[in-house]
Amino acid sequence: MSGALVEAPPAADARAQGVPAREAEPATRVRGYWGNVWQRLRYDYATLFFLFVILLIVASAVFAPLLSPFDPNKASMAHRLKPLFYHDNILGTDEQGRDILSRILYGGRTSLLMGIVPVVAATFVGGLFGVVAGYAGGRLNTIIMRSMDVFFAFPSVLLAVAISGSLGGGMVNQLITLTVVLTPPLCRVAETSASQIRSMDFVDAARASGASTVSILLHHVLVNVVSPVLVYASTLVSASILLASGLSFLGLGVSPPTPDWGLMLSTLREAIYVRPIVCAMPGVAILLTSIAFNLVSDGLRQAMDVKA
Amino acid sequence: MGAMAPRPLVEVRDLQVSFVSREATVSAVNGVSFTVMPGEVLCIIGESGSGKTVTMRSLLRLHPPRRTVIRGHMRVGDHDILALSERAMNQVRGAVISMVFQEPMTALDPVYTIGDQIAETVIRHEGGSRRAAMARALELLNLVKVPSPERRLRAYPHELSGGLRQRAMIALALSCRPSLLLADEPTTALDATVQIQVLIMLRRLQEEFGMGVIFVTHDLGVAAQIADKVAVMYAGRIIEYGSVADVLLRPAHPYTLGLLSSTVHGQTRDAEIEAIPGSPPDLRALPPGCSFAPRCRFAVPPCTAAFPPTALAGLDHAASCLQIEAVRGAVPAHADA
Amino acid sequence: MNTEAQGAAAPMLDQPADRGGRAQPMLIAQGLKRYFPIRGGLLNRRVAEVKAVDDVSFTVLKGETLGVVGESGCGKSTLARLLMHLLVMDAGSLIFDGDPVGTEQGLSLRDLRRNLQMVFQDSYSSLNPRLPIEESIAYSPRVHGMERGQAKRIARELLQRVGLRPEYFGGRYPHELSGGQKQRVNIARALALNPRMLILDEAVSALDKSVEAQVLNLLGELKREFNLTYMFISHDLHVVQYISDRVMVMYLGQVVEFGPVDTIYAQPRHPYTAALLECRLVVDPAGRIDTPPLVGDPPNPINPPSGCRFRTRCPHAETVCERTVPALGAWNGNTAAHLVACHMAHPGSGHSRAAPAPVVH
Structure with missing residues (x-):
């Protein structure tokens, strides 16, 4: 027998029996799940x-x-509603003569805050409830999921308007509103995936070894629920930005002098026949941001969809 | 048989199938040639990753076209499979060649009744009224021995037991009297008492219809039960071919011999089973020469140099091995043979 | 104590002590029952139940391999999960090595799990896809309070022992492994607590034949080396014959025949066992089966037939089979080692093929 591939004389060493020939080669590096995800992302230009x-x-x-x-x-x-490239006002000015570009740059702070903070908060809250409901099953599941269904019964915009309306305007209230609106869908995703994991043999194996529920949740359930929840959460960022803009547009969000994309759209609305392109600029910012987040989350979903 | 030399129903020459992805190219089938005569049952035996299912699915062109490279020549009846347009291929599927899958639950459509699914296939390929098609469906269910077929005609797949679902699947596959039936481990998921019923029925139907059958299995017992001819696949190649008795009782390739001795079958309890050491090669990087050589106890240096040519081990019995004689010497004599 | 039997360098958990002595059965199960409710209707009411395991009693002797065979729906997997207490039993009791399980004075669940482990069927769900395999194996010793580094050392030694080089495989993830390799990991995981008994639930069924042979050989070696008792659940009668000392045949949630493997394979007393054995396929085209030994599918366990559950498929069924449930007992007054639940085997049962009742003076 020649060749480096030959592992051992057959049956000579019982331990070598199970070691297939190819594992003797310097095989592919062990990357782990996140390593694999990154490998896939790296080539997804x-x-x-x-x-x-x-x-x-x-x-x-x-x-x-x-x-x-x-x-x-x-x-x-003096410089109200100027067109694009008006002197130094590259994107023109608004109805009060403020520089649109500057307001969009500053407005991004509010909008990104509105996009990210509620999603992160909802991921924690919804994920926690979802994992508990999915793993526990039975009555606890019914209680948690039926409560979430109450929120599901309303269209998200209507729900946001209702909550925001009762809480009043302001940035903190807007964050709370968005968190409440985004929690139920995240909870549902976490619940679905946790209840699937619950029925896997490796969870039974862990139970059979005498592990506590908390330990199983931490070591076996959570690691498997994280990626679907993360992917879903990333799609919600753009939804959250849009929702926040909508609330501001309706006057239920941040209060006027603060630059905010939704609010800008709302105040520029009246000038739409005078300077249509300038009025659309905050909308372009919203569009660009939400498209970017959506496409990234799509790529993330593909990269995380490792058959494992 | 030799004097008349009828034209084979299926002729596959030098079939090569590889799957291309960004990470790697997997050579699943590496030059497979075989023929099936009309009315003949060919069993392709192999373990997971041997390319047996890929070979069979190529005959129906079921692989995703964008990621699959198929080379070689395949003819079924008068159809040159690789030359057909997608539209013509759709006419061939179901009518000339049809297929029975391992898991009928995924192959049957859950939202239509069994009767609807059979009738739809009949109408699509043969036309005619819905009523006539339903009558044909009933006839088919009778043929595959589904008890109380009138009631089952209106049943949805999930309302049937595993055995009945597989019978319904077979009825569906036979609905247009195909000349070639492809069966992909159709009895593997069934209980032993049901498996034998389905195997006996398939054999009877095959004789009645005069169909050619290509039957893929990993179970040597199933092959012994149903096959006329057997092809053993390993790492994407047919390494032994012959009549069922020749291959299973007088194997000429060390892999076939190893499969036979590692199949648990009345061995004495205290002795170890003679298992084949190691595991199959990585299809992403096949070694040159015989792919089985690293696991083979008969291997000699030339084995790893080039793939061994096919040598005759008897009349209509061939193996790709340099050591046929040595293997023959190691075959245990069969008490019942 | 069996510490010397481990042959491992890293100190594993001690194998729990043999408490009952050699003659004490490892496991005695009495009257195990588990019915699954079928809920339906508007209010999710219980409309029917699946009698998955219905009054099953048996013993597993120390050091033996008990084979459990039966078709799908016979309750063999439910039985395994009941024994592992992964499912709650509706009725019945377990005695492990003389100690009743789950009672005040008896064995706690945690102690039972140190003694009794399970190997699952190889499937995509048997190993956590996000954990490197050595973590999966090290998990249970960690649960039982072992320090991380040592648990990992044990995991690597077990990997070595089941034929996987720890330096190549330890850090790998389940999807990088073949079916046979995963099953070796499953076995190593079950051994990590150094138990005395393993339940193997279709542990080789999903594997290719050549891999199955490797794993069966490994199971044989491990049994000797770790002084194990096996309960081997399978639908493959060839494999069960090879590996078992005694065999239990189940049909629709009940035991129909129980006894030494050679006796049962040579002289099956229950028509179901006989039919199952006839369905075995041989690797010889001359041995083809032309008429099916049984017709029809196994009936639905939701509404099992009255009397003997096998009577709907039994060629010898008579009215007595419909009326009375045959008890599992020694046949024809023979030794108690071979038990059958069939009227034909019990004298005076009223079946035309049964011997007449013994005359009582």
């Missing part, structure tokens, strides 16, 4: 591009004070 776009948007919001050519709140009666 479209997703990487939009990830870059998101980073740009985030950076422009963070560094808005450095990047903005003007003070976003400085009004000028």
